[in-house]
Amino acid sequence: MSRYDGVDLQLNVPHSARMYDYFLGGFTNFAADREAAGHVLASASWVRDAARANRAFMRRSTRILARTGIEQFLDIGTGIPTSPNLHEVAQGVRPRARVVYVDNDPIVLTHAQALLASTPEGRTAYVEADVTDPDGLLAEPALRETIDFDRPVALSLNALLHFVPDAAGAYELVERLKSALAPGSALVMTHVTPDFAPEEVGRIVGVYEAAGTALQARTRAQVARFFAGWSLLDPGVVPLPHWRPDPDEPPVPAADAAGYAAVAVRS
Numbered sequence: 209m210s211r212y213d214g215v216d217l218q219l220n221v222p223h224s225a226r227m228y229d230y231f232l233g234g235f236t237n238f239a240a241d242r243e244a245a246g247h248v249l250a251s252a253s254w255v256r257d258a259a260r261a262n263r264a265f266m267r268r269s270t271r272i273l274a275r276t277g278i279e280q281f282l283d284i285g286t287g288i289p290t291s292p293n294l295h296e297v298a299q300g301v302r303p304r305a306r307v308v309y310v311d312n313d314p315i316v317l318t319h320a321q322a323l324l325a326s327t328p329e330g331r332t333a334y335v336e337a338d339v340t341d342p343d344g345l346l347a348e349p350a351l352r353e354t355i356d357f358d359r360p361v362a363l364s365l366n367a368l369l370h371f372v373p374d375a376a377g378a379y380e381l382v383e384r385l386k387s388a389l390a391p392g393s394a395l396v397m398t399h400v401t402p403d404f405a406p407e408e409v410g411r412i413v414g415v416y417e418a419a420g421t422a423l424q425a426r427t428r429a430q431v432a433r434f435f436a437g438w439s440l441l442d443p444g445v446v447p448l449p450h451w452r453p454d455p456d457e458p459p460v461p462a463a464d465a466a467g468y469a470a471v472a473v474r475s
């Protein structure tokens with residue numbers, strides 16, 4: 209019996225999670241995903257580097273926040289598991305860390321086992337939910353059982369919000385999620401921008417929209433607006449490879465064009 213039995217994955221339609229998996233060199237992607245991803249790479253070959261730089265940012269930001277003392281992580285738009293996953297990074301610093309993963313794609317759910325291999329002291333959970341329904345997401349029993357909302361939480365929305373246009377309530381949903389988090393919590397984000405390569409990014413938007421996935425690239429000011437009222441950590445909203453680069457990681461300058469990264473904390 210296949211892990212996909214009984215799950216309607218719509219394999220003839222490209223999907224953002226599987227296209228991203230293809231950019232990262234993963235194996236959880238199918239012909240339609242590879243074809244659409246190929247069109248993206250034909251417009252902008254740096255997208256592959258950008259995907260790797262995005263994962264590297266997740267590792268750096270998670271490590272830094274865990275070192276500051278945060279022990280709870282809520283990662284929405286998790287994607288198909290890719291080693292190391294966020295809980296492995298967080299629990300590498302704080303073995304007691306609790307991590308909840310959320311995605312709305314059934315294929316991520318079918319691979320969630322890889323996301324649940326917690327340390328004995330810590331805890332992980334997977335929730336299938338849609339970020340555009342933040343109240344429903346926040347009410348999920350597995351989330352409430354794992355995360356104590358009276359204590360700080362690092363909320364990561366990496367490479368997610370460009371799939372939520374303004375008209376679908378992107379700013380409102382982020383404010384709703386922020387309002388549920390205690391002082392000391394952090395908001396972590398990466399986001400595609402048209403600021404550096406507008407024509408290439410415009411073509412990429414066209415590929416996703418032709419595949420039925422809305423994609424809204426946002427300017428630096430539009431990305432900064434998601435952090436309103438919270439204090440941005442240095443160096444602010446910057447091209448994602450420039451957010452506290454790790455000297456041990458090879459630089460990926462081609463990824464500069466791709467998007468912004470930032471982390472802010474609630475005081």
Ligand SMILES: C[S@@+](CC[C@H](N)C(=O)[O-])C[C@H]1O[C@@H](n2cnc3c(N)ncnc32)[C@H](O)[C@@H]1O
Nearest residue numbers: 225228285286287311312313338339366367371
């Ligand atoms: C490009 S991947 C990013 C994966 C991971 N966060 C990272 O940065 O490496 C985007 C993920 O967001 C998920 N996603 C897209 N729209 C979503 C929504 N409305 N609610 C929850 N997840 C969503 C997709 O299924 C996909 O797994």
